[in-house]
Amino acid sequence: MGFKGEVIEKIAALLTVAFGLVAALAWNGAIQAIFASVFGTADNIPAMLVYAVIVTIIAVIVTIWIAKLADKEKAKE
Secondary structure, three states: OOHHHHHHHHHHHHHHHHHHHHHHHHHHHHHHHHHHHHHOOOOOHHHHHHHHHHHHHHHHHHHHHHHHHHHHHHHHO
16 A cells, blocks of 8 residues: 555544544433433533443443454454
């Protein structure tokens, strides 16, 4: 792969990360709104800690699930 190909590859990777960040921020807002409607305002520290723990657990589960899917797809090739 030449220089031009590497530049295009890096730009594609950066754009993917940028869109991932936008999606993560959108999900963060949605999850915070759900959390606020279920548990009330998340203005106090205990509520914020519960929110952080819940989001972390969900992130770990989704990451493991995506990695397993990716491994299955690689095995097919």
